[in-house]
Amino acid sequence: MQSIIEGFAAAFRLIVTLNPELWRIILLSLEVSGTALMLATVLGLPVGAFLALRRAPLRGLVISLLNTGMGLPPVAAGLFLYLFLSRSGPLGFIGLLYTPTAMIVAQCILAFPIVASLSHAAIANVDPVIRQAAITLGATPIQESLAVVKEARYSIMAGVMAGLGRVMAEVGAIIIVGGNIAGYTRVMTTTIALETDKGNFELAIALGIILLTISFSITVALRFFQRLGQGGTSGN
């Protein structure tokens, strides 16, 4: 109990004094997870929209695969990616292993199924009236799709936020492909793992608190967008 209280006190001091090492770690976390999520959205949203709006072959199979991907264990994703990026692996010539870029790719793989799957659900749930209205008004297929996607934007945003929650909290994949190198690929979750190993519970708890705060902010944002979405639907 004593060490928990001491840990929280030290954590508070570290946060208040804006320890530069801590800042570097936090910024890299946000950079890696943020970029990964942007990529996952750019790739996942069109896939989700396509699955919801077009009757493509194997559609059911792809949706099932994406839903399975939502539960992909990060360590497994990390291990596969490691074997691909290793200098002895098929993509070794790019030299990406143990770089922040490799971590972004890993987290993108984890976030992609969530964004794609939840975008699909969001777009599939849009009232068919919207689509029919667009067609009646003479919309091209692209314009028609955009109208439906626009209508689902708040639920899509909620899916993106869920993706962010997943990648921010993840440690298994990035510790394998990033290597947890001090000052280079060390982020919040890998630092927590390392400092816990080393018995430096203060720094570990400080980072835990910051991570919780960020998760809390994400949850609040999520609720905000969902309520906006509900407001939008009831207005129709």
Place this chain on the structure above:
Amino acid sequence: MARILLITSLIGSLFMAANVAAATRIRCASTTSTQNSGLFEYLLPIFEKKTGIKVDVVAVGTGAAIEIGKRGDADVVMVHAKDLELKAVEEGAFVNRHDLMYNDFVIIGPANDPLRIRGMKSVADAFKKIPAQGAEFVSRGDKSGTHTKELAIWKTAGLDPKGQKWYLEVGQGMEKTQRLANEKRAYTLTDRGTWLATRDKDKLEMMVVLEGDPVLFNQYGVMAVNPAKHQQVKYKEAMAFVDWLISPEGQKAIGDFKDQHGNQLFIPNAK
């Protein structure tokens, strides 16, 4: 559209950052014991200042570190399992292996030493006592240098601990293993560096029950990944690091390194 541009430029800048840094960055696969002791934090700034080469350390168990080197994912490897190192050199994965420094392993156990191992001289005899008298032993179980040493001792003792109820394979780093042994009131094998560095901080209610058996000598070695096997490795820079470590200056730095309690953790012995 603006968003896509932003993403493209972000990714581009990341690639560029990696490439610019690549000129003076080498990667060293090493062990948790060297990293957790703080040795690298002491040595690397001195080396970087002298040569401009930045060394990125990936700290894993000895087995994993050698494997990372074999795959060409590191430029230089610093570990402590001489037999495994020499075997890997023989296989052609590494070149220019050198003895670097040493410390020793010790057996630690509960402060009241229920098995009365204290005073014994032979580690193998002490190990025989553990299952015979119903105590537990915590093993790293991670193919690290310490684990390799431990398995060799069990072999000498004529016991096969694998899968036994009293044998806890935890698959964790040294410090976590010590804490686990402390919680379980069990015995374990540890390197003196980690023990000295962490016994107070972790409030371990344990003590060294056996030391000084020649079997417990813990030699660290350093070696470069064979550039003939992996053309991408930065052999020149890796050898600059190896040469500095075994030079009088590097050896002095290793000897000068002390933990926060003023203990010398590694004794340089490069030839």
